[in-house]
Every structure is written in structure tokens, then in C-alpha cells.
Amino acid sequence: MRAATQTRYGSPDVLALRELPRPTLGARDVLVEVHASPVTQGDRRLRTADFPGIMRVPGRLMMGVFGPRQPVPGTAFAGRVVAVGAEVTRFAVGDDVFGSAMHGAHAELLALPEDGPLAPMPRGFTHAEAAALPYGGLTSLVFLRDLARLQPGERVLVLGASGGVGRLAVQLAKHLGAHVTGTCGRDADLVRELGADQVLAHDAVLPSGQRWDVVFDASGHGRYRALRPALAPRGRYLSVHITLGLLCAAAFTRLVGDRRAHAGVALPTPELLEEVAALAEEGAFRPVLARRFPLGELAAAHAFLEAERPRGTVLIDLVRIDLVRIDVAARPSAPPHVAA
Known part of the structure; x- marks a missing residue:
């Protein structure tokens, strides 16, 4: 072969x-x-x-x-x-x-x-x-549904919304009933097509008057400490990249405060793939x-x-x-x- x-x-x-x-x-x-x-x-x-x-x-x-x-x-x-x-x-x-x-x-x-x-x-x-x-579908499913436990009506900020993980994360968040804000570079029109309610430039300062229940860093470039002010009370921050800083933040926020950082890995299983397939058939993933x-x-x-x-x-x-x-x-x- x-x-x-x-x-x-x-x-x-x-x-x-x-x-x-x-x-x-x-x-x-x-x-x-x-x-x-x-x-x-x-x-x-x-x-x-x-x-x-x-x-x-x-x-x-x-x-x-x-x-x-x-x-x-x-x-x-x-x-x-x-x-x-x-x-x-x-x-x-x-x-x-x-x-x-x-x-x-x-x-x-x-x-x-x-x-x-x-x-x-x-x-x-x-x-x-x-x-x-699989690449973006498994990751967004594990992080948004399982780790963040995203609920209908919550506000989600997806960093890197036009990337391989971000594109599917935007779609899944909308399917789960969330209000979605995405950050990206030149592909704002695509992110809107995928269902984002609001699109921000990836290098823009986040609006000071807005707070999100979930911040999902699909780009891996963000930092919990810098993004913590963007979290609503009981907000959750998640990143696709595990750093020492994120692990420390995850451990610390389990004990102190109500705005938590989460570290995790999306390990592929047959069951998760079957769920991704079912969601795709329902129209959640394009x-x-x-x-x-x-x-x-x-x-x-x-x-x-x-x-x-x-x-x-x-x-x-x-x-x-x-x-x-x-x-x-x-x-x-x-x-x-x-x-x-």
C-alpha cells in the first residue's frame, strides 16, 4: 500500500x-x-x-x-x-x-x-x-458539554472561532442553546455563518461591559489570568492547551472563588464518535x-x-x-x- x-x-x-x-x-x-x-x-x-x-x-x-x-x-x-x-x-x-x-x-x-x-x-x-x-467535534463536545456543562441561555466566548476546533465549537454551542461570541482574524463572515451571535477581532480588547458564562480558548493563546475579568459569576474558563499556569489555576479555583479554570483532554472513544455522528445528523455540525x-x-x-x-x-x-x-x-x- x-x-x-x-x-x-x-x-x-x-x-x-x-x-x-x-x-x-x-x-x-x-x-x-x-x-x-x-x-x-x-x-x-x-x-x-x-x-x-x-x-x-x-x-x-x-x-x-x-x-x-x-x-x-x-x-x-x-x-x-x-x-x-x-x-x-x-x-x-x-x-x-x-x-x-x-x-x-x-x-x-x-x-x-x-x-x-x-x-x-x-x-x-x-x-x-x-x-x-473528529478533530474539532470531539474536542468541542468534551470541553463544552462535559467539562463546562454548558446550559441553554448561557453566554459563551469562543477564542479562535474560525479554527479547526473553534468552527465546530461555535456550532455546538448554538445547538446547545447558548448565546455565542466568537473571536477570529479575517473570517468574521464565516463565523457568523456558523451561528455566532457576535464576532470580535482576535486582537481587539474585549468589551468591558460584557461577561461570559463560558470562555473556551480554542486557539490555545489565551491565559486564565488575563481572561478572568471576562467571566461572569460562576463562569468557567477552558483551554485546548494544558500549561502549568492553567493547572495551577484549575487547582486554585476549585478551592477559592466561583470563577473556575478547567484543564482537560479530549480522548477519542467509540461512544464519543457515535455522539458526534448523531449531532452531525441532527445538523449541529456542518x-x-x-x-x-x-x-x-x-x-x-x-x-x-x-x-x-x-x-x-x-x-x-x-x-x-x-x-x-x-x-x-x-x-x-x-x-x-x-x-x-
Whole structure:
């Protein structure tokens, strides 16, 4: 099979296309023919070993000190089951699935345990659209619903609302009945399209007269201490990046005061993926697609992500592997949002 590989950390040029053996299946494994896989900011961080906050050293130890321990990148996917182990009962050949992986999704074939982070694709979604869901969908679901316990009528501030996590966080917050304010750079129109009631420039001073019940820092650039004045009484601050300062704030605010900081990690599970699929079918999540590249141009996809800051998900299209890159904006209109 063809797969993207990486043997060292660095620029997009460290990515190369190679022929690798077909994965072998255990009795409880599922073999997925990958049709689409996103290139996310998380993938960029793994490529460069740019692990944020307190994960700088543990990240290197987990992923490889001098180079990736696992050579095939890619952390989310959608595709079709093409083989199953003898004891598999949850999936059958021909099932369309989507999910998350620690690595290996930028390849034509991916083997996963049937009880791993894998779920049936949401009905009515293409593989490209489904592949765009796990990265931001899982994170926003865990942080807003489970950690913040967001309630209808509450006010939410999403920092980085036009990013891979922020786009889905805005949509989920609206679906949960919140009033949503989003901050972003040049994509204010997109954030409004996704449902934000108010959009602020990412570098603007927050209005002094406004307070929010939940501040969700989807960009990872904020700080609890600086944003605490923006919290309403009993307000909650959450960030996608765990720093020592955030951990200290989370511990301190559990004991003192009523404005809390929360630290957490969104670990993918089959159950969470099934909930993301159900929410997508209900219309809570509309994936925003920016551009698609064939697998052989993964390095170009990473360079595009870094240089352009696209207003949507960058995808690797493994079904059209030999075609030139496809601009999704040329597609006819469809229920999921397609960036211009």
C-alpha cells in the first residue's frame, strides 16, 4: 500500500510517499480503506514536535525523542471497511466508518481494533465531510458539554472561532442553546455563518461591559489570568492547551472563588464518535472544507495549512490519489458548509 512517512521532525519536506506492506489483522481488528484524512494543526504539531505547554517533554518521550516512533502520520480519517478479523462483531465489510488514530491515517489502509476510536459515518455525509468531524467535534463536545456543562441561555466566548476546533465549537454551542461570541482574524463572515451571535477581532480588547458564562480558548493563546475579568459569576474558563499556569489555576479555583479554570483532554472513544455522528445528523455540525490534496502532495498540504491559514479543513483525498488537487469551492452547494 502507499503511505506517507516521516522519519524526522521538521518542515513539510520531511514527509515522503512510500510503499509499505499491507497491515496484518488480528482476530478483533478492522481494516479500513481510507478515503479521506484531514491535515490539522494537531498534525502540524506532531510533524514539528511542537508540543504545547507542559507536554513539551512528555510529548517527545511519547512520540519519539529524535524522530517519530511511528513513521506514518495522520490522526483522523473516514473510509470503508474492507476486511475484519474472525472475532469482529461490531463492523462488517462494506461499512462506511470514521474515526481517530494516534498515527497511520495518511495511508491507503489502516488497521484498528474494533473497540478503538471508530464509528459508523453519519448518514448523508461524504467521506471528506465525515473526516473533518473528529478533530474539532470531539474536542468541542468534551470541553463544552462535559467539562463546562454548558446550559441553554448561557453566554459563551469562543477564542479562535474560525479554527479547526473553534468552527465546530461555535456550532455546538448554538445547538446547545447558548448565546455565542466568537473571536477570529479575517473570517468574521464565516463565523457568523456558523451561528455566532457576535464576532470580535482576535486582537481587539474585549468589551468591558460584557461577561461570559463560558470562555473556551480554542486557539490555545489565551491565559486564565488575563481572561478572568471576562467571566461572569460562576463562569468557567477552558483551554485546548494544558500549561502549568492553567493547572495551577484549575487547582486554585476549585478551592477559592466561583470563577473556575478547567484543564482537560479530549480522548477519542467509540461512544464519543457515535455522539458526534448523531449531532452531525441532527445538523449541529456542518464541516467546513477548504481544499483537498492527493496523498502524494501531503507536504504541499502541510505547507498550504501553514502559509494560508485556510478557512476550512484541509483534506487528503486518497480515493483521487492520482488526480490534481481539487478546490472544494467548485463543488455544487450541499448541506455541509463549503468554504469559498
